[in-house]
Amino acid sequence: MNTISYDIRGKIMNTYYLFFGNLANPLKIEIITELKKKPLSVLELAGKLKVEQSKLSHALCSLRNCSIVQVRQEGKKRIYELNKETIMPILEIIDRHENKFCSECKAEKSRRK
Amino acid sequence: MNTISYDIRGKIMNTYYLFFGNLANPLKIEIITELKKKPLSVLELAGKLKVEQSKLSHALCSLRNCSIVQVRQEGKKRIYELNKETIMPILEIIDRHENKFCSECKAEKSRRK
DNA sequence: ATATCATATGAAATAGTATTCATATGTTTA
DNA sequence: TAAACATATGAATACTATTTCATATGATAT
Structure with a gap:
C-alpha cells in the first residue's frame, strides 16, 4: 500500500x-500561500508573485494533477482555488512541528538574519 | 512567516x-514506512531496504535535521526512531486525500509519461 | 471570421537533489 | 592500543525537476 512501486515506464508511483x-x-x-487568501486567476497570481505566466501554468498544472488546487472557467479567465481541506491541516501540523521540535533552528534563523 | 526567504548563502529558508x-x-x-513498525539501526535498515549504508546515512541525516526522526546511541549502534507525532497524521491526511480526490488520478498516473 | 485576451504546452536549457565511492570518525572488545 | 564494527562525511557524478522561450489553444467581443 505505502510501498514504492513503478509504472510501466519506470516512473515511481508512491502517493506520499x-x-x-x-x-x-x-x-x-507561494502559490498556496496566496490562494489561502482567495481564489485567483493565473495572471492575478503572476502579478502578485511577480513571476512569468507560463511558469505559473506549469506549477498550477502539477498542483491540479494532485488535486491540491482546482480550477474553474470564468469568462476567459481560469480561476484557481486551493483545496483547503487537505492543505490547511497539513500546514498546521508542520507549524506545530516547527514550534515543538525546531525551536533552536528558528532561533538560529533569526540570529543569522 | 510563511513567505520565502533566503539565508546568507542564498539557501531557501521556508519551513514548508x-x-x-x-x-x-x-x-x-521507505525509511519512514520501516520505522513506523519499530526503531532500527542503520545497518538493520540497510538490510531491510537493501540499500547501501552511506546512502542511508545521508538520508537519515536530513530526516534528523528536520526532526522527522531522532537517534540514540546504543553500544556501537545508532538507533533511529520515527517522530510519529508529526508524520502519522500527515500520512493519514494524504491517504484520505487520495481516496477522496485522486481515484481517477491513480489511473491517470499510470498513463503519464 | 478575426482580433485580442488568457492560459496551456513542448522541448531545450538549467538548477537542484540524490547517489556513489572513498575515506574519516566514533564505539566497543580483546 | 590495536582491531573490528558501526556510522558519518565530502566531493564528484548521475538524476530529476524546474525554468525558459516560442508557440499553440481556448474564450470572448466586434
Whole structure:
C-alpha cells in the first residue's frame, strides 16, 4: 500500500512521494500561500508573485494533477482555488512541528538574519 | 512567516518547502514506512531496504535535521526512531486525500509519461 | 471570421537533489 | 592500543525537476 512501486515506464508511483514531491518547490508554496487568501486567476497570481505566466501554468498544472488546487472557467479567465481541506491541516501540523521540535533552528534563523 | 526567504548563502529558508523537500524522496518514504513498525539501526535498515549504508546515512541525516526522526546511541549502534507525532497524521491526511480526490488520478498516473 | 485576451504546452536549457565511492570518525572488545 | 564494527562525511557524478522561450489553444467581443 505505502510501498514504492513503478509504472510501466519506470516512473515511481508512491502517493506520499508524489504528494510531497509536488509541494517541494518554493513557487508552489507561494502559490498556496496566496490562494489561502482567495481564489485567483493565473495572471492575478503572476502579478502578485511577480513571476512569468507560463511558469505559473506549469506549477498550477502539477498542483491540479494532485488535486491540491482546482480550477474553474470564468469568462476567459481560469480561476484557481486551493483545496483547503487537505492543505490547511497539513500546514498546521508542520507549524506545530516547527514550534515543538525546531525551536533552536528558528532561533538560529533569526540570529543569522 | 510563511513567505520565502533566503539565508546568507542564498539557501531557501521556508519551513514548508524544507519539510516537503525533505520528504520528497522514495528512499525516505521507505525509511519512514520501516520505522513506523519499530526503531532500527542503520545497518538493520540497510538490510531491510537493501540499500547501501552511506546512502542511508545521508538520508537519515536530513530526516534528523528536520526532526522527522531522532537517534540514540546504543553500544556501537545508532538507533533511529520515527517522530510519529508529526508524520502519522500527515500520512493519514494524504491517504484520505487520495481516496477522496485522486481515484481517477491513480489511473491517470499510470498513463503519464 | 478575426482580433485580442488568457492560459496551456513542448522541448531545450538549467538548477537542484540524490547517489556513489572513498575515506574519516566514533564505539566497543580483546 | 590495536582491531573490528558501526556510522558519518565530502566531493564528484548521475538524476530529476524546474525554468525558459516560442508557440499553440481556448474564450470572448466586434
